[in-house]
Amino acid sequence: MVDVIETDVLVIGGGAAGTNAVLKAADRGAKVTMVVKGLIGKSGCSIFASHLPYHDVSTKEKDLDRLRYSVRYYNHYLTDQEYCIRMGAYMRNEFFGDLERLGVYWRRDAQGRLMAITSRVPAIVAHKQGASGPIIMDKRRREIFRRGIPVYEECAVTSLLTDGERVVGATVLDYRRGKFFAIAAKSTILATGHSDYLATRATGTREQSADGIAMALRVGAELANLEIQWWHASDVLEPKAWMRFHLYPNPLMGTQETSRLYNSQGEMFYEQKTHSSGSSAPYTEQIRRLSREVLAGKARWDGGYYSGYDHIPPEITKAHQHQAKVWSKLGLDVGKDRIECGITWHMRQGGINVDTERMETKLPGLYVAGGLGCHYLGGVGPVSYDGKVAGEAAADAAVAGGRKPLSEQAVAAEEGRVFGFLRASGDGVRPIQAKLRIREIMWELGYVKNEQKFNAALDALQAVRRELVPQLSLQSTSRSWNTGWMDALDVCSMLDACEATVRSGMNRKESRGPFYRDDYPYVDNENWMCRNIVSRVNGEWRSRTQPIPTPYLTPEKSREPFFEADY
Amino acid sequence: MKRTYAYFPGCSAKGTCRELDLSTHAVAALFGIDLVELENPGCTGAREFRAISEQLHLTANGRILALAERQGCDLVAVCDTCLLNLMETNQRLKADAVARDAVNRALAQEGLTFEGKIEVKHFLWVLTEDIGEQQLRERIVRPLRGLRVAPFYGCHIQRPAAAYAAGPAGDTPALDRLCRLLGAEVVQYEGSNKCCGFHVVGVEEKIALRMSGSHLTNAKSNGAQCIVTPCPLCHTVFDAYQPSIERELKSNYEVPVLHVSQLVGLALGLSPENLALSRHVVACEGILAHIGDSRAPQTAAPMA
């Protein structure tokens, strides 16, 4: 049998959720082990954090005001409202101070006042707009290393292990060294994020191949609302490597001004303060408006429209916006020039079905933290709250409970699967080709969906599974940082996650938030304000819905045309 | 046309590298340039004043700049490190009124004021920019006959970029061009724009010896007959410490190291004595032989 590492709490994922889970579980006295596919605080989407909502929750009224943005605009009534109340209090009372104690500095002015973005959702930054994430995550990273918590970086978890009932650990491939091992854990926290690189243009980082979704699916976990998939409408088109450079549509610090989007004829078609002034999360409205331009032939999904700050004094953009450097690096003037944009597959509102009281799934021993859950869209603050709740709950349960032995057979079978890909041949299909094909399928499914497109996507994914996967072979059998080998494992995750996403989308017979199907072009709150769940048990896909309680806020209309809804 | 500059030789040119001071004056005289040495200028502080107090660094350099301003002409330095200290201070005090006021408060007790009226130059730039290629070429009486020279710039005449954004030093190959103009062949080697290590000699000599040793190795294996440098600190490591480097790296170099003014002086016909070549640790006879001056030191070239 391969090496087995024993721990109380296993945390999988190194973003804001995973790092806080590790720290809070360790604070509770649990032995914690962390596995990160990339590098803590460098991989994943947390480093993209720009400005963080800083709400006044001092009165119930103000708290409800805040809640409206979370529930209506961020989550389209698909979130857990009681969770939002708890998370809001954490954000205000713990989150920012916790990070300052590690050395983050939330920007003040010369008089010591917090420098806030003064839109209807006030926000603060740890540096410049667009550059808070790296600082926040760097401090968490340092704290974890300083405490000497065992960390396995550049190690991919390949499967969750169960004893038939509980999740009891995981198998890991250290792809730097080509070493395969297992971890036996009393509690396991999945925190692999919500922003995967699943379409040709996407903001997901290199390593994000929806492993968390796929692994949970394989052990029978329920997945909810996977189809509530956000797209960014204002990301750089060229160079291609810069598609993750997001030209923020939110207000610039110290002003009420926001960037604007222009179609190919130079007509402005989106500006937050004009077109979605009630929302601090303009993305759903942005892409809705872009879709009209695309239909009118005045923009394409990949180009033919532009973003710019040329109506704002350049001093402001340069002083507060990390993005201003994008302009200068391309030899453009942020005060004059506009940058051509394309859409990107961004983040997912849905995820693993989870009970937000303790961030537990229906599988004993398996917890979820962050954007991977179905309960909330994400964001560095909220997912840190999840990390805290999951970390503490998992640690308490682990300290109280015993460790179950791992099944040698299951570990050996997984080892066989992982090393089965490590075969080289002159021909065959290179894993990257399958990976690119999957991304292409999801890109073609795109923003405007319908039954026909879902079926086409499903057929195409099945074809990859049937025709390409069995032929996968590598160029080399190196066990050290073999990109092809890593791609092969990613392909398996991506296929499962994409199939689940497509099936979930087919089930939802309405449009909502970022999810648009032109065969059901209306919001149907009567039937679809729920968790739309898929799971796979013994190879059979199952689906069900679960109502979402609305103790505080309910939409005014039970049904309205998609293009008339403002959320 | 007579040119006059305020001149700050720095501690090396007045101490361990007297030959730099002598040869600089000798070359300047050929072009009728007056280098008027500042009186009691103190020190730019090398890298040490900066490590003590930023204000001390600004005051010490502001003081030298103020003395030059009193002479009413641009200031010439012959040491890379002095040059950078003076250039950075000059830029900072011109742009930053708060820093300027603080320096002027300290200088007031001597009746000095920094006003920001002058520029700072290296003597290398006086040669390449102010005198210019044309005049230099006209004065060559003893072309260097393909002498294989390895230019070594030193850090502080080229970095940091912010200090040299506008100056001729941004143009690294200035020294390469000068060498070619004098008839020498420029040896390309890994290290010509790297660090000699001088500024850790006082802290951990071994690091400096190894750093400069690798440049010497590269220069020599690429066929260099000598190194030429605009910085007396680099010169000190390469020349005065060369036997130490040889012991540290268990190798043998015997690569002579010239100051820029010496190399220019040779081509312009100045005698080895005028250029004080005998003050080097590594003998320069090989160079003299190559350029046809093995009869030296008896026959000194005529002075202008």
Next chain:
Amino acid sequence: MSPFSKQTTEPDKVRVRLYRFDPAVDRTPRYEAYEVPHTPRMRIMDVLNYVHENMAVDFGYRWLCSAKKCGTCAVNVNGSPKLACWEEAELEMTIEPLSGMQVIRDLVTSRDAFEALLATLSPTLVRKAEYRGFPEPLTAIQLAPTAHLRDCIQCLACQSVCPVLKQPDSGFAGPALLVALSELAQDPRDGGDRARLAGEVAQVFKCVSCYECERVCPVDIPIVGEAIEPLKRLVYQAGVVPGARHARAFLDVVKARGYLNAAVLALKTKGLTLNALRLALRLVPRGKIDLGKAFLKRGAPGAKVISKTYESSEEVK
């Protein structure tokens, strides 16, 4: 028609030589040549991705965000470190791993040594008394000295070019670690023993001030002036390591004489060692050390005035 249409004179291809080395099987590195179609505004990362994706080459290269945030994609391009996601592709490129680092495979290098050392430097705020609420009273002015340092994404380009780090067992931490340490040391909230960490653990006085680190920094941090020198000043105040003693002796000599005398400084800093004697024997006959001037003559006539002016500025922070 948009004013932002594509350039009309796009080059048609990029020629790249890729460093290949798998320490587990290869005895020496080799290079593979590829031709990649040029695309508008192409970055180095686009070239690497093309070779991986379109030519299906399984070479090892590391990147995560491709947006200048993670700092993991720095590679040597034609001998100089570049952040692959950020810098424009050149038409002829030899792409190699960062120098001076252990190669894991091909372009991927180990960051382990850096992380291990960072962990020993008390890498988060050390406080005598934690401030429990939020926001703590702090101003932009207090934090201004660290503003540029917070830009660091730890790409390690600076570490890879530092000439001191290239020396075996230099004991020097290198620029990226000093940036991290300096950010904490200059933070008004921090109460850690940063002088000791900077002087003894990071050995800041071994910095040669060559500015190579600044030359390659993709986020333009003034590393020497805003990270390293403030640390040196901190260590100087504590006065514990040889570098600080050297600076003190330097100032003393200049103040006493009105100028620096290298021989006197060396004697004060290092004492009369065998190496110093050897050097003296070499330099005295050449007139490079004037014993009379060093040990008999008094200072320059203006020494007292100079000394007084300096003293008024020494204590100012």
